[in-house]
Amino acid sequence: MESRFDAVIVGAGFGGIGAAIQLNRLGYERILIVDREDDLGGTWHVNRYPGLTVDVPSTTFSYWFEPNPNWSRMYAPGAELKTYAEHVADKYDVRQFMRFNTTVEGARWDSDAEVWRVALDDGETLTASFLVAATGFLCQPCMPEIAGLDTFEGRIIHTAKWDGDYSFHGRRTAVIGTGSTAVQVVPELAKEASELTVYQRTPIWVMPKFDFGFSPAVRRLFARVPLAQRILRWFTDTGMDLMMVLAMWKFRRFRALNVAAERVSQALRFLSIRDEELRRKLNPDYDFGCKRPTLSNSYYRTLAEPHVHLETAGIERVEGDGIVTRDGRKNLVDTLVLATGFDVWEANLPAIEVIGREGRNLGKWWRENGFQAYQGISVPYFPNFLTMASPFAWVGLSWFNTVEYQMRHMDRLLGELQRRNAQIFEVSEQANSRFFDRMTELLDDSVFHLGTCATSRSYWFSPSGQAPLFRPTSVRNAVEEQHRFPLSDYTFTRS
Template sequence: MSTEQFEVVIVGAGFGGMGAAIELKKLGYDDIVVLDREDDLGGTWHVNRYPGLAVDIPSTTYSYWFEPNPNWSRLFATGSELKGYAEHVADKYDVRRHMRFNTTVQSARWDEEAQRWQVSLSDGTTLSARYLITATGFLSQPHTPDIPGIAGFDGKVVHTTAWDDSHDFHGRRVGMIGTGATAVQLIPELAKTVGALTVYQRTPIWVAPKLDFGISPAVQRLFARMPLAQRGLRYVTDGLLGFMTFVGILNFPYFRRLSIGAMDLCKIHRFISIRDKELRAKLTPSYDIGCKRPSWSNDYYRSFTKPNVHLETVGIERVDPDGIVTTDGRKTEIDTLVLATGFDMWEANFPAIEIVGRNGRNLGKWWRENRFQAYQGVSVPAFPNFLSLASPYAFCGLSFFNTMEYQMRHMGRLFGEVQRRNATTFEVTEAANTRFLDDMTKRLDRTVFYAGQCAGSRSYYFNPSGEATLLRPTTVRNAVREGARFPLDDYEIA
């Protein structure tokens, strides 16, 4: 079987992969294939379909800056609207025709002799590409907790990333493990229909009141006719999120009083919703806000005051065929187990596939032995013609689209220079990578992750070595500026 040849292989058909394809097509690249293991585009907004799913920042900010959507029905749009937006973008910018679904990439290896990437698929075939871009997202590998007996549970098991719409939850006795951002959205919805819901909490989450409102058709028409009006709203939401990031995360020691004020707001919200002092205490985090991603909800806390909802904070010892047994010996019988246990962030996602670069350097192994690092959050030395959009120090601000904005600019500058020189390879230098890593390490010292009280937060922002290397500790403005102006001699282009 002959190996298919492409100029560019992009792994992932979510917003990251689509953004990369759009930028490359703008530069004239058309021999592109976008591979995704799912059966449709949209990434996390295709995979996740659980009740209550919605974006957790204003929709005006959670969208491509070059493609505003005037049709959001709410300030915090639902998951189905985000999925629809992804389909709209794919069609408008002609990237759908480059996509192949139900295609799982297992590994990629740099062929030094051919100066190309050999990309191995699960069906045994291989694709060859001049350039490789991985856009597998930060939250792409679902985590199933390693709890004794969980595989022997006789009832229905539903992970939030594989929601079963055919399962009737009405009147069910449900056990739910996890109280992260997904649970904050899901618990109020389940509480409306189930007979009994027992929520097993390991770490409480900071939850602030949610200022959400519907956007009327008249306003939607205004946004469509006058895009500057929507740009103005985006300017406000971008500014608010940028301010929150700047004072609450990036410069924590200088604005600690504001972080305390934010925690006080969450406490007031909790007090108004829950009058039971003991229950409030169980739902109160012991770490500073910002150590892990906080959430917004007007009905999460109130859900625990319902007679059919019970919060369990004692650890789980095992799962029996008919229920869950806690470490103090108590057993709760259930017929449905919901896993809101998030994702294998570091162990399975960095990288999401095996990638072997120059001289046999294995990216996952190298990261774990030499610290997690990536120049400007996209490039790694000894990995020519390769960009990873879900890398250490990549995520910027509170919106994934902030990340995509500066990464697309980086791609435009880099590939534009490759074209200008009529070159075929690029590779970031060791010196540039080290300089960037040193800068990020220094900036982290004044973030909430290092200057705040994060012990006990169990935050996925921290890698297994305890370094907070997920987020880029700079403003969005800084990331965008460097994406457009980074020194071209930081790369060896030939």
């Protein structure tokens, strides 16, 4: 079986929705968005654990071209992001392009026919002029490699595969992981579990969360006077971007800002926890910015509750009825919650096998030559291919910043393709190398290169110790470059 499309987009999250909107604006109508899940929303459809919220202000965590006046809070709960995704897909009429419960096995460029052949797991082959990988950075749950995990006789729940019908009431519960997900879910589980043990390998910097609700009157104001919400967004956008640039990319000159952030987190711990030894265990030994920090006003307080325990001795093995630590102690457990995040590097970059021109395998090439993508979206030897969750793509802390600058890149690139009446684009190796060298040089001033990050165990670092997920520039720079990158960096070919 074979079907022909202008473009196949892999992923129906906010990246895939944004790509479809942009392609449709350019006049492409034969678009197919495929997703392995049963509905749209990506991360915000899959993740449903209690306590799920955004950790970026809601005003910033949304498309600039589609403000949402209906956020209930400054930091909206996850269900509202799912509702927002549905609203955008319906308003811009891209739901019509979506096919769910569809898993892509791989894609290959057919140089003779000058099309992409996209193989599905049911045997169907899709043919497309353009291929867009919009799988996101956090789409493959990471299962921890712990001896005996498969022998556990109780219930195991990964936060990315939450069972909303399961009750934790009266359960002896263990949570493995202390990243941003655990910081959100632990306070909620503590409300039900009879005993809650949190297994920490690496402590996280936790900052106060300046959260507040938007009253119905404020929401009506945002709907009737969009400029009011735009003004608020200007403050949240500017604040987030400035913090990112100074604390992460200009660490050489503004290290004092990172130290100040650490002091704020330490003050929050001091005010929340009276036990000095517990505070010490929660104090990271790496610089602020090496690992994704998070926001919470309840995490530290929860760990101080009498029925909640922080375990830092490390896990030796899991047995049928509990967990044995490396110092030989055993904790009896009924329910095991895995807040172990996502496998960014091995299973996600790329999330599907992509074979380009002359048989180049994208994953293999990245691992042998360094993770790289021109402007964080295109790769040489991969014609008519755009990758949204790619090296040097993530700018700012809001995923929407990345999606929207990439939409601008698509607009200019494909607009030029149409102007030349061409059918194929491909970025040159020289342009890609220049961009790669510039991004690498910019990272020399960053906390990743100059900070104490060795013990952070951050998913921001690749297995080789590099940190190529982020574009180390301001959001404004990323946006402006999409309007002025040299079109000569691409070759345009007529079929």
